[in-house]
Amino acid sequence: MREILPDTAREVSGRLEIGGLPAGELADRYGTPLVVLDRATFEARARAYGKALGADHVFYAGKALCCVAICELLAELGLGLDVCTGGELETATAAGFPTENIVFHGNNKSSAELQQAKDFAVGRIVVDSLDELDRIEAIGATSDLLLRVTPGVEAHTHEFVQTGQEDSKFGFGLEGGVAMDALKRALQLKACNVVGIHVHIGSQIFEMSAFDLAVKRLATFLARARDELDFTAAELNLGGGLGIAHNEDEMTPDPVGSWDRIRAAVEREFKANGLEVPELFAEPGRSIVGSAAVTLYRVGTIKKIPGVRTYVSVDGGMSDNIRPALYGARYEAFLAERMDAPKGPRVTLSGKHCESGDVLIHDVHLPADTAVGDLVCIPATGAYTFSMASNYNRVPRPAVVMVWNGEAIEIVERETDYDLLRLDRRLDGSSLT
Ligand SMILES: Cc1ncc(COP(=O)(O)O)c(C=O)c1O
Known part of the structure; x- marks a missing residue:
C-alpha cells in the first residue's frame, strides 16, 4: 500500500x-x-521532473487537476503549465501564473480562446490543425508555435501499438506528407515563430520503448523538414504519459531514470540524422499529481x-x-x-x-x-x-x-x-x- x-x-x-x-x-x-x-508529494514529484529536465522545461498538464491553488504552487516551484481550454487558461491567470510559461493545447481551440491566448501573451501554442493556423493568422497571435504531430505510435500501460495511419483527432500525421505540408504552412505565418514539434503518445506508460520508436520517427521527419524546408526544431516537447501505480501490482517509474533514457534516444536518433539535438520538454500530469x-x-x-x-x-x-x-x-x-x-x-x-x-x-x-x-x-x-x-x-x-x-x-x-x-x-x- x-x-x-x-x-x-x-x-x-x-x-x-x-x-x-x-x-x-x-x-x-x-x-x-x-x-x-498531499502538498509534500506533489512538490516531490514536481521537483523530480525539475531534476530530470529543468523546472522551466516541465509543463504540468492542467487537465490532470487544475485549480487556482495548484497553479500558484506550480509558479512557486518554477514549473510551466499546459492548458487545453480557455477555462484552464483563465484559472492560471486568476492565479497570477506567468503566462510566458504556458503551453496552450487543444484540437479545437476557438477563435475566442486563441484571442485569449494572445491577450494573455501565452508563451507557446501547440498547433493542431490547418483550421487553427487560419485562426491564428486571422487573430494575429504572436506566441511561439509548436506543431503537434502524430508519429503512429500509441502507448498505454505496458504495451504500445504502431498505428500505420495515425488514426487520431489530434495533430498532423507524419505519413503522406500531412505534417510536412502543415509545417510549411505554419512557417509562412509572419507573426509567429515555429520553435519546434510536439508529440504525446499516450497515458499510463510503463514501457519506455514506445518513446524510442516515436523519437526515431520524429528524427526522420525532422531530417526531411531540414532538407525540404530548411527547418530546425529548437524544441521537442514529448508530452506526458508516464504511468503511476494505482494498485499493489504496479510500480511507479522514476521520472529521472525514464527521462534519462528518453534523452539518450533523442541524442542517438538526432545525431544519427545529422540534426542538432533540440531542447527537451515534457507535460506530465498524472505522474505529478x-x-x-x-x-x-x-x-x-x-x-x-x-x-x-x-x-x-x-x-x-x-x-x-x-x-x-x-x-x-x-x-x-x-x-x-x-x-x-x-x-x-x-x-x-x-x-x-x-x-x-x-x-x-x-x-x-x-x-x-x-x-x-x-x-x-x-x-x-x-x-x-x-x-x-x-x-x-x-x-x-x-x-x-x-x-x-x-x-x-x-x-x-x-x-x-x-x-x-x-x-x-x-x-x-x-x-x-
Ligand atoms: C497533450 C497532452 N499532454 C500531456 C498530457 C498529460 O498526460 P499524463 O497525465 O498521462 O502525464 C496529456 C494527457 O492526455 C495530453 O493529452
Missing part, C-alpha cells in the same frame, strides 16, 4: 494520517467524498446477495471518479480508520449514482465486518478524477483539501445545493433567487 499512498501517509494505531492530519478528522471537518491532496491525493468516502449501505456478491456503497462514485466506468481503471481501497483490520472476502465498492455501471472497484478485499459509517480511502486519485467530476444526478462536486505539515487548506470548496441551482431558470426564464 505504501507505494500508492502519498509520501506523508502514516498508519497511527490503525488510523490513516496524511500530511500530519488524521483522515477521520479531515472527513469530519470537510465532509465526504473528500479529495485529500496522481499519487499525491486520496479520496475519502463514507459507507452508506451494504447489500449482501448470498452466493453472488456484496455491494458496499459509498457516498460518491462516478461523479467524482469516472475513470473506472470510462476506462476500466483499477484502484485499491481500505478502511482509513481500521487499517489494521484483517482483510475479508472480496466485495464490490459501488457509488451512489442511479447507474449500474457506477462501480468504483469491482473486487476489493475490505474487512469482513465493514459497516455503515466506515471511512473508505481510495489512493492514487489525484489525476483525472476531480478534473473530470460532474454533477450527474445533481450531486455536488466534492471539496479538495491540501494538507501540509499538520495543516489543511480547502483549496476547492464543496459545491452546495445553491451551486447546483444557481444557473437554473424557471419556465418563464426568471431566476430562483
Whole structure:
C-alpha cells in the first residue's frame, strides 16, 4: 500500500494520517467524498521532473487537476503549465501564473480562446490543425508555435501499438506528407515563430520503448523538414504519459531514470540524422499529481446477495471518479480508520449514482465486518478524477483539501445545493433567487 499512498501517509494505531492530519478528522471537518491532496508529494514529484529536465522545461498538464491553488504552487516551484481550454487558461491567470510559461493545447481551440491566448501573451501554442493556423493568422497571435504531430505510435500501460495511419483527432500525421505540408504552412505565418514539434503518445506508460520508436520517427521527419524546408526544431516537447501505480501490482517509474533514457534516444536518433539535438520538454500530469491525493468516502449501505456478491456503497462514485466506468481503471481501497483490520472476502465498492455501471472497484478485499459509517480511502486519485467530476444526478462536486505539515487548506470548496441551482431558470426564464 505504501507505494500508492502519498509520501506523508502514516498508519497511527490503525488510523490513516496524511500530511500530519488524521483522515477521520479531515472527513469530519470537510465532509465526504473528500479529495485529500498531499502538498509534500506533489512538490516531490514536481521537483523530480525539475531534476530530470529543468523546472522551466516541465509543463504540468492542467487537465490532470487544475485549480487556482495548484497553479500558484506550480509558479512557486518554477514549473510551466499546459492548458487545453480557455477555462484552464483563465484559472492560471486568476492565479497570477506567468503566462510566458504556458503551453496552450487543444484540437479545437476557438477563435475566442486563441484571442485569449494572445491577450494573455501565452508563451507557446501547440498547433493542431490547418483550421487553427487560419485562426491564428486571422487573430494575429504572436506566441511561439509548436506543431503537434502524430508519429503512429500509441502507448498505454505496458504495451504500445504502431498505428500505420495515425488514426487520431489530434495533430498532423507524419505519413503522406500531412505534417510536412502543415509545417510549411505554419512557417509562412509572419507573426509567429515555429520553435519546434510536439508529440504525446499516450497515458499510463510503463514501457519506455514506445518513446524510442516515436523519437526515431520524429528524427526522420525532422531530417526531411531540414532538407525540404530548411527547418530546425529548437524544441521537442514529448508530452506526458508516464504511468503511476494505482494498485499493489504496479510500480511507479522514476521520472529521472525514464527521462534519462528518453534523452539518450533523442541524442542517438538526432545525431544519427545529422540534426542538432533540440531542447527537451515534457507535460506530465498524472505522474505529478496522481499519487499525491486520496479520496475519502463514507459507507452508506451494504447489500449482501448470498452466493453472488456484496455491494458496499459509498457516498460518491462516478461523479467524482469516472475513470473506472470510462476506462476500466483499477484502484485499491481500505478502511482509513481500521487499517489494521484483517482483510475479508472480496466485495464490490459501488457509488451512489442511479447507474449500474457506477462501480468504483469491482473486487476489493475490505474487512469482513465493514459497516455503515466506515471511512473508505481510495489512493492514487489525484489525476483525472476531480478534473473530470460532474454533477450527474445533481450531486455536488466534492471539496479538495491540501494538507501540509499538520495543516489543511480547502483549496476547492464543496459545491452546495445553491451551486447546483444557481444557473437554473424557471419556465418563464426568471431566476430562483
Ligand atoms: C497533450 C497532452 N499532454 C500531456 C498530457 C498529460 O498526460 P499524463 O497525465 O498521462 O502525464 C496529456 C494527457 O492526455 C495530453 O493529452
